[in-house]
Amino acid sequence: MPTEIKSKRQIIEAVKTVPGLKELLSKEEGHFHYEIDLEVMVYGRNYGGKVVGPYLKLLEFEAGEAIIKEGDWGGNTFYYVVNPKVDVFVNLPDKGTTNVGTIGPGLQFGEMSILAGVPRSATICAPKSGKARILEVQRPALRLLRKIPEVNQALDGAYRKHGKKAIFAELRKVTNLTPEWLDILSSCARFRVFSRNHVLFAEQTLMNRIYIIRTGWIRRNSMAGYEDILGKGFVFGLEGLQTDYSWPYTLTLMERAELLEISITKVRKDPVLVEVVQQQFTNFMAPPLNPVPQEELHSQKDLTETGLANATNLLVMDMDLCVRCGNCSLACHKMHGHSRLLREGIHMSRLKNGGSQQSVLSPAVCMHCKDPECMTGCPTGAIGRFEGGQVDITPRTCIGCGDCATQCPYNAISLIPRRKKEEPKTNGWKTKVKDLLRLQPDPMPAAVDATEDLVAVKCNLCAGTSLNPPDSKTPAFSCEENCPTGALARINPKEYFNEIGKLDGL
Ligand code: SF4
Ligand code: SF4
Incomplete structure (x- = not known):
């Protein structure tokens, strides 16, 4: 179990060591710029008897002690390393638990469980050589921290990086693409997030992107009157790789969706890459849009x-x-x-x-x-x-x-x-007899x-x-x-x- 350091002075000192987070202490004309947020985060605030916060805890972990564990659901907290660093371990299929790196002071970890609602993807431990001090941040702090541009950018950057990494990890599993080809493909691709009702592409427009849908339901419809619904994991746009082609239907996102967008122009610059992508992704191409029985479509x-x-x-x-x-x-x-x-x-x-x-x-x-x-x-x-x-x-x-x-x-x-x-009940015999003889129903609760x-x-x-x-x-x-x-x-x-x-x- 880590030791919690409750001294507010030490918590503030720890905040000062984290780039971005230290903006909480910035002043304007002698006043803290984020005064109320700082108070809620470090001290907590009492709103007429209802206590909100504090959202920051300073924890000290023993040498080698686990801070978070791979596979655990930890959707309520994320962390900043105060000092000196932490070790990162992942469970690799052929090697077991493997140390894959370290995270240095001022850097965050564990935020993806909150941002993407996924279990912890790695085990993070204090270094074997000594104790580690960590700032633990509660989920509600996110709303306040996002007001600080540097923190907001870091969180968004982490989210996009994780999203792209997760798609490429999946591609590594389901295709025979070598790490080298995956790297080349990654340089032609970007991770995108779109909101509900976004039209990803419209029928008869030029097919100039390949899309791989990571999350979200999508609807396809065509001028011929066909309509269907598909889930995640399909590849769209392969037909436009070798020759110019138009989208045969319109695709609309039915909810917020995450996807990988690959530029066909960039892929075409390398004819071998065109061949590789065509060959590896053909199995995952979205099926043609065909009529779906009405009951099935309604239910979907x-x-x-x-x-x-x-x-x-x-x-x-x-x-x-x-x-x-x-x-x-x-x-x-x-x-x-x-x-x-x-x-x-x-x-x-x-x-x-x-x-x-x-x-x-x-x-x-x-x-x-x-x-x-x-x-x-x-x-x-x-x-x-x-x-x-x-x-x-x-x-x-x-x-x-x-x-x-x-x-x-x-x-x-x-x-x-x-x-x-x-309240202790009076269960004497007089009360029981009175209850039995009472003709009215039990009184309604207030x-x-x-x-x-x-x-x-x-x-x-x-x-x-x-x-x-x-x-x-x-x-x-x-x-x-x-x-x-x-x-x-x-x-x-x-x-x-x-x-x-x-x-x-x-
Ligand atoms: S939002 Fe949180 S504090 Fe408010 S009622 Fe729900 S659980 Fe309770
Ligand atoms: S939003 Fe979803 S998870 Fe939350 S209470 Fe409603 S049904 Fe449950």
Whole structure:
């Protein structure tokens, strides 16, 4: 366990050693330029009893001690090296755990878990030769730090570098391209991020780029009236490599998408590279745009446009099996002290083999999105992605501001009064007799007052409950376990809905 150095003076001294971050201490006419941000980050701020921050911790790790571990979900923190340096290890298939370099003072690491929502890609340790001092930064600090141009640029640069590296790592796996050819190709390519509804290319315009889609759903449509939806991993534009060619359809991004853009003009400068790219990418070319059966297209649109296809763990209810008994909500209430499961939500049809359709409800309960919107504005970092990949809320640090509930598009977060210590009940025989003889129903609980001490609650996949003790191998969910007809299931949408599972390429 690292030692936390709580001295604010030492934290400020550490901030001064990090380029970019030290801008927090810059002054204008005798005042700190980022005065409130600095206060929140280093000291924390009390807004009428609700504490926000501090977001910075100064930690000292023992020689050789791991700071983050490869494969862990660590979506709530990233780090700056204060001194002297840290060692980077990755697990290589043929060599096992291998030291691949060091990160020196003033540099950041671990930020991709927050920026891209991915598990840690390396193990980072204090050097064997001695202790290391590290600044740990909580997720909500990102919003404040992005106001500093140098930090913002460094974060964006890291994100783009990581995105490009991840695509090339994938290409190394699925093609026979040598490291030399990958380097040459990399010099002709750039990593791009586009927002929803961006038209990547239009029908009948010149094909002058090759695109490889890394994330995001895309829609193709043509003047001939054809339309389809595709997922990640397809290559577009190979036809234009050797001769000038026009796009045979229009391609629109259905959500924010990351992709690799390769300049055909640059590739054409080397005729051997043209041959190599043509040969290696042909297997991953997007299929021609052909008519798709209407039910299939409708179902694909429903799943992608509602975002259900992007769930990492989706609760579905087979409406042909559900007998409306409410056991699932009750089981949730019993497990957590309040129900997080509303039996209303998004209705869909699931296409089954043989052409029949199954009526499915995705209830308004957290689906642990790949890219969760609920996490974007939490001022305390109480909501985050935890060890098993589930999105959860730490009640201790939640101040009940409701930002996460507002951001979640699926109405999956509720605010409830924080449970106070129960008043001791008078359970004497007189009370029991009085209760028995009382003719009126139990009094209604008092209405929730917005000024009460609230806390946000949501489905956490029953993590940390008696259903999932620390050594359990298979996760269990109270709602699913207590459904008498087997109507409920927690699923991976790409496996459960065939019509979606088949849309990915690479
Ligand atoms: S709370 Fe809402 S936005 Fe957040 S992961 Fe769950 S479903 Fe997605
Ligand atoms: S209500 Fe949501 S956004 Fe606000 S502090 Fe709690 S978890 Fe964070």
